[in-house]
Each structure stands twice: as C-alpha cells, then as structure tokens.
Amino acid sequence: MKMGALTRTVRLGFKSLMLHKLRSLLTTLGVLFGVSSVIAMLAIGEGASEEAQEQIRELGSQNVILRSVKPPDELASNQTSRVLSYGLTQADLRRAESSYPWVTRAIPVRQLQQEVRLGERALNPRVLATVPEWIDVTGRMISEGRFLSAHDEENVNNVVVLGYEVSRWLSPFDNPIGTEVKIGADYFIVIGVLLPRMRLDSDAAAPGSEVTGEVFVPLSTGTRWFGDMQVKIRSGSREMEQVELHEIVLEVETPEGVPLTAGAAREMLARNHNQRDWEVVVPLELLAKAEETKRIFNIVLGSIAGISLLVGGIGIMNVMLATVTERTREIGIRRALGAKKRHIMLQFLVECVVLAVGGGLAGIALGLGIPFLVERYADMRTIVRPDGPILAFGISVGIGLLFGLYPAWRAANLDPVEALRHE
Amino acid sequence: MAPDPQPAAGGNAPVAELKDVQRVYRMGNNEVRALDGVSVAFGAGEFWSIMGTSGSGKSTLLNILGCIDRPTGGSYHVDGTNVNELDDDGLSELRGTRIGFVFQSFNLIPQLNVLENILVPVFYRDEQPAHAEDRARMIAERVGLGGRFDHRPTELSGGQQQRVAIARALINDPPIVLADEATGNLDSTTAQEILELFDELHAEGKTILLVTHEAIIARRAQLMLRLKDGRVEKIEAGDKSR
Ligand SMILES: Nc1ncnc2c1ncn2[C@@H]1O[C@H](COP(=O)(O)OP(=O)(O)OP(=O)(O)O)[C@@H](O)[C@H]1O
Ligand SMILES: [Mg+2]
Numbered sequence: 001m002k003m004g005a006l007t008r009t010v011r012l013g014f015k016s017l018m019l020h021k022l023r024s025l026l027t028t029l030g031v032l033f034g035v036s037s038v039i040a041m042l043a044i045g046e047g048a049s050e051e052a053q054e055q056i057r058e059l060g061s062q063n064v065i066l067r068s069v070k071p072p073d074e075l076a077s078n079q080t081s082r083v084l085s086y087g088l089t090q091a092d093l094r095r096a097e098s099s100y101p102w103v104t105r106a107i108p109v110r111q112l113q114q115e116v117r118l119g120e121r122a123l124n125p126r127v128l129a130t131v132p133e134w135i136d137v138t139g140r141m142i143s144e145g146r147f148l149s150a151h152d153e154e155n156v157n158n159v160v161v162l163g164y165e166v167s168r169w170l171s172p173f174d175n176p177i178g179t180e181v182k183i184g185a186d187y188f189i190v191i192g193v194l195l196p197r198m199r200l201d202s203d204a205a206a207p208g209s210e211v212t213g214e215v216f217v218p219l220s221t222g223t224r225w226f227g228d229m230q231v232k233i234r235s236g237s238r239e240m241e242q243v244e245l246h247e248i249v250l251e252v253e254t255p256e257g258v259p260l261t262a263g264a265a266r267e268m269l270a271r272n273h274n275q276r277d278w279e280v281v282v283p284l285e286l287l288a289k290a291e292e293t294k295r296i297f298n299i300v301l302g303s304i305a306g307i308s309l310l311v312g313g314i315g316i317m318n319v320m321l322a323t324v325t326e327r328t329r330e331i332g333i334r335r336a337l338g339a340k341k342r343h344i345m346l347q348f349l350v351e352c353v354v355l356a357v358g359g360g361l362a363g364i365a366l367g368l369g370i371p372f373l374v375e376r377y378a379d380m381r382t383i384v385r386p387d388g389p390i391l392a393f394g395i396s397v398g399i400g401l402l403f404g405l406y407p408a409w410r411a412a413n414l415d416p417v418e419a420l421r422h423e
Numbered sequence: 424m425a426p427d428p429q430p431a432a433g434g435n436a437p438v439a440e441l442k443d444v445q446r447v448y449r450m451g452n453n454e455v456r457a458l459d460g461v462s463v464a465f466g467a468g469e470f471w472s473i474m475g476t477s478g479s480g481k482s483t484l485l486n487i488l489g490c491i492d493r494p495t496g497g498s499y500h501v502d503g504t505n506v507n508e509l510d511d512d513g514l515s516e517l518r519g520t521r522i523g524f525v526f527q528s529f530n531l532i533p534q535l536n537v538l539e540n541i542l543v544p545v546f547y548r549d550e551q552p553a554h555a556e557d558r559a560r561m562i563a564e565r566v567g568l569g570g571r572f573d574h575r576p577t578e579l580s581g582g583q584q585q586r587v588a589i590a591r592a593l594i595n596d597p598p599i600v601l602a603d604e605a606t607g608n609l610d611s612t613t614a615q616e617i618l619e620l621f622d623e624l625h626a627e628g629k630t631i632l633l634v635t636h637e638a639i640i641a642r643r644a645q646l647m648l649r650l651k652d653g654r655v656e657k658i659e660a661g662d663k664s665r
Pocket of ligand 2: 481482483
C-alpha cells in the first residue's frame with residue numbers, strides 16, 4: 001500500500017474518532033498512564049544508577065574508605081568544656097597498610113576546621129591534610145600547577161592546593177598559583193588547582209552562596225600547625241575534639257578484593273575500637289544499593305505501567321468492537337464499493353493505533369513531567385534519555401496493533417450482504 | 424426444472440451471464456430457495472428492469488450480479504470471468520472496477536463529505552488513477568450536483584444524496600450499473616430526474632439493471648425481467664426497445 005493511501009487512512013481514522021471525542025479521550029487514558037509510568041520508571045532508574053556511578057567515580061571504585069564518625073553524645077552534654085577523643089588512629093593506618101596483602105596503598109587524611117582567606121575573601125572549606133598519593137588513589141585531576149609532593153611532605157612546606165570551587169571563589173579573575181592564602185593564622189603558597197569534581201554546574205553556584213570546596217595541605221604541615229585538637233564553639237560551650245585521622249583511603253589491587261578488604265577492615269576496627277567511632281564506606285556497595293533502589297522502582301512502576309497498558313489496551317479493544325458494530329453498514333458499503341478485507345482491516349487497525357498513539361503522546365508529555373516533580377520534591381536524580389520516549393511511542397503503537405487486531409479482523413470478515421442490510 | 428437459458432435476449436454480446444443460478448439460505452432444517460435456477464444473459468449496453476413481488480428474489484439476484492454475494496449453485500460470468508473461480512480479493516476487485524452500485528437508501532458514508540464519498544471506490548483500486556479528484560468534480564457536475572462538494576450527506580436532500588451515490592457508482596467508469604429500487608425513497612419528480620440520469624447513462628453505453636416495484640418505471644427499460652419465487656417468470660420488451 002502506498003504512502004498516500006496510508007495518510008488518507010490515518011486521516012479517515014482521525015475523522016471517525018473525532019465523531020466521539022469524549023469516548024475517544026477516555027479510551028486513551030489507560031495507555032496514557034501506562035506510557036507515563038514507563039518513562040518515569042526509566043528516568044528514575046537511570047538517575048539512580050547514574051548517581052551511584054558518579055559517587056563511585058568520585059570515591060574510586062577500587063577503594064575502601066574508612067571514616068571517623070563522632071560517637072553518639074551520651075549524657076555528657078552538661079559539661080562546659082571537655083575533650084572528646086575518637087576516630088581513626090595512626091595505629092589503624094599502620095595496621096591497614098601492613099596486614100592485607102591486597103591493599104596496595106593506604107592514604108591518611110586529616111580534616112581541619114580552619115578559615116581560608118585571600119585578601120577580603122574568606123570561606124570555610126574542608127581543609128584536608130594528606131599525602132601526595134591521595135590524588136592518584138582518588139583519581140582526581142590537576143587543572144593547573146601541581147599537587148602536593150613528597151618534598152613538601154618531608155620539608156613541612158607551607159603549600160596548598162585549592163579545589164576548583166575554592167579557587168573560583170577566592171580568586172575569580174586571576175590565576176591563583178603563587179599567591180599566598182591565609183589558613184588559620186599562617187600563610188600558604190598556592191601550588192595547584194584541581195579540576196572540578198564532577199558536575200560543572202557548581203560553577204554557577206560558587207560566588208555568594210556557601211562554598212563547600214576543599215583545599216589540600218601536606219599532612220606533616222597540617223599536623224605541625226594545627227595539631228590533633230579541634231576547638232568548636234557551640235552555643236556557649238567550648239568543645240574540643242581530638243581526632244588523629246578523619247579518613248583512611250585504602251586502594252585495593254583488584255575489584256574482587258574490595259569486599260574482602262571491607263570485611264577485614266570492619267573486623268579490624270571493631271577489634272581495636274571500644275566505641276563505634278568509625279565507618280567503612282564501600283563505593284561498590286553504594287552501587288549495589290542504587291541497583292536495589294532501581295529494581296524496586298522498576299517493579300512498582302513496571303507493574304503500574306503493565307496494568308495500565310493492559311487495561312488501556314482492553315479499553316481500546318472494547319471501544320473498537322463497539323465501533324465495528326456501530327459501523328457495520330459503513331463496512332458493508334465500503335466492501336460493496338470494492339474494499340478488500342485488508343482495506344477494512346487496515347482502516348480499523350489504524351484507528352486503534354491512532355487512539356493508542358494519542359494516549360501515548362499525552363503519556364510521554366506526562367511522563368516527562370513526573371521525573372521533573374520527583375527531582376523537585378523527592379530529591380532524587382532522574383535522567384530522561386531519548387530512548388525512553390521512543391520506547392514509549394513504540395509501546396503505544398504496539399498496544400494499538402495488538403488490541404486492534406481482533407476488532408479489525410471482525411470488521412474485515414463481516415459478510416458484505418449482511419453488513420449492508422444492518423441498520 | 425430450470426428454464427432454458429435466454430441467450431442474449433437483447434441481441435448484444437453478454438456482459439453478465441447467469442446459468443442455472445441457485446441461492447439457497449439454510450435456516451436450521453429449513454431451506455429458503457431465494458433463487459432457484461435463474462438463467463439469463465444481460466447484453467452489453469442494455470437497459471433492463473427487474474420486477475417481481477416482494478420476496479421474489481430481486482435483491483438476492485442483484486447482490487449476485489454485483490458480486491457481493493455468490494451463487495450456491497450454477498455459474499455466473501462477468502465480462503467472461505467466472506465468479507466462482509475468484510477469491511474474496513478477486514470479487515472485491517471486480518465489484519470495485521466493473522460494477523457501480525446504487526442503493527435504495529443511498530448508503531453514503533456519513534463522516535465523509537460529498538467529494539470524499541464519490542472518491543471512495545477510487546481509494547480501493549490497486550493503481551490510483553491520476554486526476555481522480557478532477558474526474559469526481561466532473562462527474563458530480565454531470566449528475567447535477569452543482570458545487571456542493573464539501574457538504575456532509577446529512578446536509579443534502581434525498582435526491583441530492585442519490586446523485587452523489589450515482590456519481591460514486593460512476594467514478595471508476597464501470598460497464599455495469601446496478602440499482603436496487605434507486606427511486607424508492609424519492610418523490611415522483613425527483614425520481615423522474617434520477618431515471619432520466621439512468622437513461623443518459625444507458626445512452627452513453629452502460630449496461631443498466633434496475634430493480635423496481637413500479638410497472639411505469641419498469642417499462643422505461645428495453646427489457647423487463649419478471650421474477651417469481653426465485654425463478655424467471657418472463658422476459659418482455661419494454662418501451663425503449665421500440
Ligand atoms: N440472509 C437471509 N437469510 C434467509 N433468507 C433470506 C436472506 N436474505 C433473503 N432471504 C429470503 O430470500 C427471499 C428473497 O429475498 P429478496 O430480498 O431477494 O427479495 P426481494 O425480491 O428483494 O424483496 P423486496 O421487494 O421486499 O425487497 C425471501 O424469501 C427472503 O426471506
Ligand atoms: Mg429487495
């Protein structure tokens with residue numbers, strides 16, 4: 001059949017459906033909701049796995065991260081001044097380094113509470129004191145200058161590497177390399193700037209808003225100037241915290257070693273700490289969790305989509321069966337005027353497909369709206385890829401064809417004489 | 424016993440030829456013999472009228488002649504093609520191109536306008552002819568429709584609707600035009616106009632087979648076929664033959 005004939009059939013289908021606008025509209029609802037669920041499902045699932053993958057990229061897929069966490073405040077809050085000592089220690093670092101054969105490197109990180117200032121501009125980023133290997137293990141990249149070196153570490157140099165956001169905030173117009181910034185009470189020479197972490201849209205968020213960037217100083221320098229003690233002033237009371245190491249990043253030789261390392265690290269920490277002041281973060285486990293979220297969403301939305309599409313398809317079939325009965329005489333006339341069975345079949349199939357695609361298109365519009373709302377109100381990342389709507393469109397065409405088949409077949413096989421006599 | 428075939432009663436070469444045609448409806452144990460051995464040859468370019476009491480089998484005969492129904496016995500040839508040997512598509516093709524139908528109740532398609540209704544049979548042809556729309560306008564003009572091309576059937580009078588139906592029957596230029604009580608739903612003046620249209624078509628060389636109840640109308644034909652209980656009762660000459 002030629003293209004012109006098909007367009008004419010589609011137009012004819014439209015015309016016939018427009019004779020019963022409300023009925024046609026109601027018929028499309030099932031497909032509409034089914035299709036929008038499909039799109040939302042894909043977008044949410046895609047968002048969840050993208051988010052997890054991003055986290056993994058950020059933390060390193062072959063890393064296991066040990067972190068200090070403040071143990072729950074038990075009944076000590078009426079004290080005005082005290083020293084709270086918790087967290088990972090140098091001893092943990094040594095143990096982690098030496099005891100597992102599949103750990104290639106263990107990177108200590110200390111986090112300092114210090115203000116960073118350049119001229120008038122000041123902010124409170126995370127000041128991380130670490131060793132040169134940090135950048136290799138985490139896979140981060142330098143955009144300008146260089147990262148900390150072994151030489152800096154040995155000589156306890158007052159040098160600092162700025163994170164991208166911090167660099168943008170402190171020195172929006174000039175290259176900051178070589179300038180001196182003040183961290184706490186001391187001056188540090190800027191030797192490098194890192195590339196942004198992941199999303200470049202943090203660009204826009206930098207000036208004015210609170211910058212949560214990072215700066216890096218040699219571990220030896222950090223310890224020399226700032227010691228182990230952190231003083232926090234909190235609602236009138238002075239609180240001192242003593243934390244030796246905030247983070248230990250373990251680099252594992254192979255991905256298969258990651259769960260083993262995580263298990264061993266948990267065991268080691270549990271054995272050596274008498275309080276729960278640590279946690280073990282395994283990026284690969286985050287992925288598994290994200291996959292789980294995605295799976296649950298797929299089941300829920302997939303069921304909604306499946307049921308809606310089924311009900312929608314049956315609705316279309318039902319209405320089309322009624323239409324075939326109503327239009328029996330028209331079918332008879334067309335047959336008498338030379339229509340072959342396949343012409344009648346095509347005419348009614350096209351009508352079903354037009355109905356289903358109408359619902360499908362509206363469903364795509366709604367389906368694109370749902371991820372937007374989810375992102376806004378449920379704080380979940382969603383990603384709409386073009387194959388979502390394309391798939392949804394294909395599904396609606398398929399529904400139209402599948403559920404139109406029987407009514408169209410009925411129409412095509414009516415006896416012309418009987419059909420002509422029909423009132 | 425079937426009566427002898429009436430070889431080309433009008434003298435012309437047959438364009439539609441029935442030989443001992445039976446049409447039997449089975450209803451449980453009963454059978455209704457709507458046509459019971461009809462043999463007749465309709466010559467090319469002849470104008471026939473078909474008469475008979477109600478239930479005598481006129482519509483059944485016309486349906487078979489129009490290839491929307493098949494005989495249950497006997498044979499029917501259109502333009503030399505044996506209808507029994509055709510499949511459903513072949514029959515459809517035949518009625519689309521060789522036969523024009525005009526019905527008592529007009530049978531226009533309500534959601535289509537006049538022009539679209541006239542063009543329906545074109546739509547179902549395997550090859551789309553060029554300038555079909557121009558031709559439709561020309562024919563509409565020819566059957567006296569004036570310019571009402573985008574009116575819906577419901578916006579037309581009965582006579583106008585029947586003119587649309589006739590234009591539709593003519594659009595593929597079939598050699599045979601079948602009319603089943605085409606004037607039955609029209610007042611006498613309008614009926615007269617429609618009948619004049621059939622006269623003109625006959626003059627142009629089409630074979631016209633007109634089913635009617637009314638003797639006056641029947642007599643306008645060259646030949647009158649009278650059916651009784653599914654059989655040919657007699658064939659007479661009409662006024663036109665003189
Ligand atoms: N589908 C059918 N099933 C059973 N019997 C049928 C069917 N169609 C027609 N008949 C019978 O066949 C016979 C001829 O019917 P037909 O419609 O051809 O008559 P007709 O001459 O056109 O009558 P009228 O002038 O009333 O239109 C009738 O007895 C009718 O009851
Ligand atoms: Mg009849």
